[in-house]
Amino acid sequence: MTEYSNPVLSGFHPDPSVCRVGDTFYLASSSFEYFPGIPLHSSTDLVTWNRIGHAIDRPGQVPLHDVNDSGGLYAPTLRHHDGLFYLACTVVGGEHPGSFYLTATDAAGPWSEPVWLDDAQGIDPTIHFADGKAWWAGCRPAASPEWEQQTEIWLRELDLDAGTLVGEEHVLWTGALRGAVWSEGPHLFDHDGWVYLVTAEGGTERNHAVSIARSRSVTGPFEGCPRNPILTHRHLGEDFPVQNVGHADLVEAEDGSWWALVLGVRSLDGFHVLGRETFLTPVAWQDGWPVLNPGVGRLSETGSTPWPGGTPRPATLHDDFTASTALGAHWLSIRGPADFVDSGGDGLVLLSTDTDLSGDGTPAFLGMRLRDPEMRASMRVAPPKHATAGLALRQSAAFHLRLELSMDEHGWRADAIAHENGVDSVVGTVLGDLDPANGDMTLAAELHGLEVRFSITVGADTHTVAEADARILSSERAGGFVGTLVGPFVAGGLGAAVTVRSFHYRPGLS
Ligand code: 6LW
Numbered sequence: 001m002t003e004y005s006n007p008v009l010s011g012f013h014p015d016p017s018v019c020r021v022g023d024t025f026y027l028a029s030s031s032f033e034y035f036p037g038i039p040l041h042s043s044t045d046l047v048t049w050n051r052i053g054h055a056i057d058r059p060g061q062v063p064l065h066d067v068n069d070s071g072g073l074y075a076p077t078l079r080h081h082d083g084l085f086y087l088a089c090t091v092v093g094g095e096h097p098g099s100f101y102l103t104a105t106d107a108a109g110p111w112s113e114p115v116w117l118d119d120a121q122g123i124d125p126t127i128h129f130a131d132g133k134a135w136w137a138g139c140r141p142a143a144s145p146e147w148e149q150q151t152e153i154w155l156r157e158l159d160l161d162a163g164t165l166v167g168e169e170h171v172l173w174t175g176a177l178r179g180a181v182w183s184e185g186p187h188l189f190d191h192d193g194w195v196y197l198v199t200a201e202g203g204t205e206r207n208h209a210v211s212i213a214r215s216r217s218v219t220g221p222f223e224g225c226p227r228n229p230i231l232t233h234r235h236l237g238e239d240f241p242v243q244n245v246g247h248a249d250l251v252e253a254e255d256g257s258w259w260a261l262v263l264g265v266r267s268l269d270g271f272h273v274l275g276r277e278t279f280l281t282p283v284a285w286q287d288g289w290p291v292l293n294p295g296v297g298r299l300s301e302t303g304s305t306p307w308p309g310g311t312p313r314p315a316t317l318h319d320d321f322t323a324s325t326a327l328g329a330h331w332l333s334i335r336g337p338a339d340f341v342d343s344g345g346d347g348l349v350l351l352s353t354d355t356d357l358s359g360d361g362t363p364a365f366l367g368m369r370l371r372d373p374e375m376r377a378s379m380r381v382a383p384p385k386h387a388t389a390g391l392a393l394r395q396s397a398a399f400h401l402r403l404e405l406s407m408d409e410h411g412w413r414a415d416a417i418a419h420e421n422g423v424d425s426v427v428g429t430v431l432g433d434l435d436p437a438n439g440d441m442t443l444a445a446e447l448h449g450l451e452v453r454f455s456i457t458v459g460a461d462t463h464t465v466a467e468a469d470a471r472i473l474s475s476e477r478a479g480g481f482v483g484t485l486v487g488p489f490v491a492g493g494l495g496a497a498v499t500v501r502s503f504h505y506r507p508g509l510s
Contacts, residue, residue: 001304001305001306001307001308002045002047002048002304002305002307002308002309002310003047003302003303003304004046004047004280004302004303004304004305005301005302006242006264006279006280006299006300006301006302006303007264007266007277007278007279007280008046008047008049008261008278008279008280009027009029009041009049009277009278010274010277010371010372011274011275011277011369011370011371011483012274012275012276012277012369012482012483012484013029013030013039013041013263013275013276013277013278013369014029014030014075014204014247014263014275014276014277014278014481015029015030015074015075015076015124015185015247015263015276016028016029016247016248016249016261016262016263016278017029017075017076017077017078017187017249017261018078018249018250018251018261019078019079019080019085019251020080020251020252020253020254021080022254023044023254023307024042024043024044025042025043025044025046025251025253026040026041026042026052026078026080026085026107027040027041027042027043027049027078027261027278028040028055028076028077028078028087029041029076029278030073030074030075030076030481031054031056031072031073031332032067032069032070032071032072032073032074032480032481032482033064033067033068033069033070033071033072033334033335033482034072034332034333034334034335034482034485035056035059035064035332035333035334035335035336035337036054036056036057036329036332037054037055037056037057037062037064037072037073038054038055038056038073038076038087038089039051039053039054039329040052040053040054040055040078040107040108040109042107042108043310044307044308044310045305045307045308045309045310046253046259046261046280046305046307047280047305047309047310048309048310048311048312048313049278049313050310050311050313051313051329051330052107052108053107053108053109053111053329054109054329055076055087055089055102055104055109055111056073056111057109057111059336059337061111061113061114062091062100062114063091063094063095063096064091064094064335064336065094065335065336065361065362066093066094066095066335066360067091067092067093067094067335068093068094069396069397069398069480069482070396070479070480070481070482071091071092071093071094072091072092072093072094072335073089073090073091073092074089074090074091074092074123074124074481075089075090075123075124075184075185075247076088076089077089077124077125077126077127077187077249078107079127079128079129081129081134082129083105084103084104084105085103085104085105085106085107086101086102086103086127087101087102087103087104087111088100088101088125088126088127088136089101089102089125090122090123090124090125090138092123098116098117098118098120099116099117099120099122099123099125099138100114100115100116100117101114101115101117101125101127101158102114102115115163117136117158117163117164117165119164119165120136120138120165121138121140121154122138122139122140122141122151122154123138123139123140123184124138124139124184124185124186125137125138126138126186126187126188127158128188128189128195128218130190130195130217130218131218133157133158134157134158134159134160135155135156135157135158135188135218136155136156136157136158136165137153137154137155137172137186137188137197138153138154138186139151139152139153139154139183139184139185139186139199140152140154142174143171144174147174147175150174150175150181150182150183151174151175151182151183151184152171152172152173152174152183153171153172153173153174153183153186153197153199154169154170154171154172155169155170155171155172155218155219155220156168156169156170170219170220171220172186172197172213172215172219172220172222173186173197173199173213173222175199175201175211176199176201176211176212176213176224176225176228176229181201181202181203181207182200182201182202182203183199183200183201183211184199184200184201184247185199185200185246185247186198186199187199187248187249187250188218189249189250189251191252191258191285192285192288193216194214194215194216194288195214195215195216195217195218196212196213196214196250196290197212197213197214197215197222198210198211198212198248198249198250199211199212199213200246200247200248201229201246202229202232202234202246204244204246204247204263204276204481205244205475206234206238206243206244207232207234208232208233208234208244208245208246208247208263209229209231209232209234209245209246210229210230210231210232210245210246210247210248210260210262210292211224211225211228211229211230212224212225212228212230212289212290213225214288214289225289225290226289227289227291230289230290230291230292231245231246231248231260231262231281231292231293231298231299232245232246233245233264233298233299236298238267238270240267241266241267241268242264242265242266242267242279242298242299243264243265243267243272244263244264244265244267244272244276245262245263245264245279245298245299246262246263246264247262247263248260248261248262248263248292249261250283250290253307255306257282257283257306258282258283258284258285258290259280259281259282259283259305260280260281260282260283260290260292261278261279261280262278262279262280262281262292262299263276263277263278263279264276264277264279264299265277265475266373268373268449268450269450270476271450271470271471271474271476271477272474272475272476273370273373273395273447273450273470273471273473273474273483273484274369274370274371274372274373274483274484275369275475275481275482275483275484276481276483277371277483279299280303280305281293281299281300281303282294282303315372315506315507316504316505316506316507317330317368317503317504317505317506318502318503318504318505319502319503319504320501320502321347321348321500321501321502321503322345322346322347322501322502325340325341325342325347325348327366330368330369331366331367331368331487332366332367332368332369332485333362333365333366333367334361334362334363334365334394335361335362336362337362338350338362338363338364338365338366339351339353339362339364340366343499346382346499346501347381347382347499347500347501347502348499348500349497349498349499349500350364350366350389350488350489350490350497350498350499350500351364351490351496351497352364352387352490352491352492352493352494352495352496352497353494354493354494356489356491357392357394357397357400357402357419357489357491358397358398358400358419358422358424359397360397363489363491364489364490364491364496365392365394365487365488365489366487366488366489367392367394367485367486367487368485368486368487368505369483369484369485370393370447370483370484370485370486371507372447372507372508373447373449374446374447374448374449374507374508374509375446375447375505375506375507375508375509376444376445376446376447376504376505376506376508376509377391377444377445377446377486377487377503377504377505378391378442378443378444378445378503378504379391379442379443379444379487379488379500379501379502379503379504380440380441380442380500380501380502381405381440381441381442381443381488381498381499381500381501382439382440382441382498382499382501383405383412383440383441384405384406384490384492384496384497384498384499385497386492386495386496387406387490387491387492387496387497387498388404388405388406388490388491388492388496389404389405389488389489389490389491389492389496389498390402390403390404390405390414390443390488390489391403391443391444391445391454391486391487391488391489392486392487392488392489393445393447393452393470393473393484393485393486394484394485394486394487395472395473395474395475395478395480395482395483395484396478396479396480396482397422398419398420398421398422398478399419399420399421399472399473399477399478400419400472400473401416401417401418401419401445401452401454401468401470401472401473402416402417402419402489403415403416403417403443403444403445403454403456403465403466404416404417405434405441405443405456410431410432411431411432411434411435412434412435413429413430413431413432413434414429414430414434414443414454414456414463414465415428415429415465416428416429416454416465416466416468418468418469418472419472420472420477427466427467427468428454428464428465428466428467428468429465429466430456430463430465433458433461433463434456434458434463435458435459439459440501441456441457441458442456442457442458443455443456444456444457445486446509447470448509449470450469450470450471451467451468451469451470452467452468452469452470453466453467453468454466454467454468486505487503488500488503
């Protein structure tokens, strides 16, 4: 037996899609503008998820270079059939938006080049295998004027040999109830002679929900569950600590038990800064319909699964870049790989580009997901020359916090800057006390719920720079679909660089 605490996959991992091969579960989630894209995790207990790779790990594999923040890679579906993994996904925005699928024999990769389906409309595609055929379903704006500004789930056959959609189109679903909005995130699965269509509804905010329909045939007609929505937290009130619950995928374990992975947010005073995370709940079948978390009717804080526990991913991460600059899979960059060189034992030299954190393209930034409501991230750097550099907490180009080192006529200074809606405000400064003769500097950010404390340590002296409001990193303030990343940045145009010696992340505060 393995005990769990929700979320089982913390830090921004929305739109979970899950499948099983033998005793191993595999999970894919959305990654939007970040590179590498579409993280893949595996687990044998549904509780301990270890990242095994990314489906999009080569620059140019899919076009991310010009997508907007919270555009890019949306809501994938992961399935396994006849010895192959299939991953269906969409690039939203940029000059080359569209839907595609990839295949791999091992979920850890390598994943194929994309097969683009030019006539696959909309977002949130799914692949399903039935009647000896492959099927493709997606979500698009509804055609019916009566159902204006709404969505519908459509389906066509997918010819895997030709890599094209063929045959007649079927509209499977337009939402569980009139009054429900935005049926999206479809996933199809089989159970007991039925094919089930699980969808997200209500929009991925406070009214989010999971609904389900079933049919004897993948082409329909689908009937909705009389108990829809089968999971939501929207009736629990805004003070409930887990909000925005919706977008599920269901999976059957080897022992015949059923489980759902679903997104939710951990909310504090109505704000969440970690993004949408992945939660686990048991499923029972009653009258041919799934009951999520029977007897409880909402996600539980804790629970257990019947299998022996896997090895949990480390809660604390330490990168010593003086030993190696091979980047661990926890590091992400924006719209493509960040440019850096190995200084040969001195650390990772992050190279500035022609854009900065508030710009388009790929700024010089490396970030890992914030995954704890209380955490400390710190990094040791050599004083940057001819550059501004520091530690950033990034939600988007328009909303981030940064602790920035620069030099002016008085010497080194450290500024804490809140970048809100595209505007910089200095929220704290340390001037004059930062003597570079003391060598390296350590920049730290501590998240205390909805506050970030920035500090800088030079030699034996630690200076508090600011206590900044973390709410600008929340989707409630910043909008968007992502969580927050923390990591080093450098700006100052081409030629500017910063040498990062080490980076440390740990949950909790001491
Ligand atoms: C995604 C949709 C959703 O396309 O949010 O939660 C959107 N559901 O299915 C972005 O992740």
